[in-house]
Amino acid sequence: MSSLTDRYLAATLRAVPAARREEIATELRGSIEDMIDGRRAEGRDPATAEREVLTELGNPAQLAARYADRRLQLIGPTYYLAWERLMKLLLSFVPATVGIVVGVLEATDGENPGGAIGEGIATGLQTAIHIAFWVTLVFAVLERTNTSLNLPAWTVDQLPEDHVNRQITLVDAAAAIGWLVLVIAYLPLQHFRSFVPTDDGGNLPLLDPALWSFWLPFLMAVLAVNVGLEVAKYRAGRWTWPLVAANIVVDLAFAVPVVWLMWTDRLLNPAFVNRWEWLSREENLNTIATIVIAGTVLVVLWDIADSAIKAYRNRH
Incomplete structure (x- = not known):
C-alpha cells in the first residue's frame, strides 16, 4: 500500500x-x-x-x-464535484442499460426486429440527454437556493488505494467483470428463457442449440478466463506486455469462433431466424451478419490497440 x-x-x-x-x-x-x-x-x-x-x-x-487554472463551476462551485461524480456514475451505465433493454424488447416483441439496434441507440441517447438535463437542473436549483445537502467533509480516508500510474481502477475492473458475468449467464439462459415464444408457446433460443456440443461451452470458458484476466489486470494496476499478450489470446479465442460461426450461418438458431419474416430474408440476414462481424472485429482491434498503447506508455 x-x-x-x-x-x-x-x-x-x-x-x-x-x-x-x-x-x-x-x-x-x-x-x-x-x-x-x-x-x-x-x-x-x-x-x-x-x-x-x-x-x-x-x-x-x-x-x-x-x-490547472480550471474553474470547478458549471452552475455554481459549491456542489460542482458532487454533480460531476453523480453525472459520471449515472452516464456510465444507465443509458447503455436502458438502450439494451429497449433494443431486446423491440427485437423480440416489436413488428420491426431490424430496427431494434437503432431504437436501442436512440433510446440510450435520449436517456443520456434527460439525465444530463435533469441532474444539472436539480443541482442548479440547489445552488441558487443555498440548500444544504449536508455532504460529509473530505478526509484522507477517501483517497483511493492505488499508486500514481495506476491505469486500471476498481470501478473499471468491477464493471468489466460484471459485464462478463452477465454474458456468461446469458448464454445458458437464452436456451431456456429467450422471451421469444414458439408457435406452441415454448421457448425459442437465439443461438443454435447445436452449438452446445462444443462452441457455447468453449465460449463460456473463454469468458471465464477473461474474468481471471481482469483480476490479474487490477492486481497489476497497469498494462504490462505479458498482460497484453494474454489479452490478445483471450480476445482472439472469443472473436474468431464468433466471426466464423456468424460467417457460416451457424451462430443464430435457424428456427429463430425463420420466426421473423424480415430476418429470414437473405439480404437482411447478411446485413445482420456483416454488422456482428464488423462490430466484433472493431471491438477486438480497439481493445488490443488500447492495451498495447498503454503498455508502451508505461515503458516509455
Missing part, C-alpha cells in the same frame, strides 16, 4: 495536464514534506502530521483544478 502522500499525489496528478505532472509532483511533494516537518517540530508524530497536512490541503480534485 502506498503512503498517504503518494496516494494524495496520485489523486491530484491524474486531473492535471500530463505535460505539467512531473513539475507539479515535485513542487507538491516538497510542500507537503516541508509542512510535515513543521508539524513534527511542534511535537506531532509523523503519521498524525501527515494526515493533518493532507486534510489541510483539502480535496485533491480541488487542488488539481487550482494547479
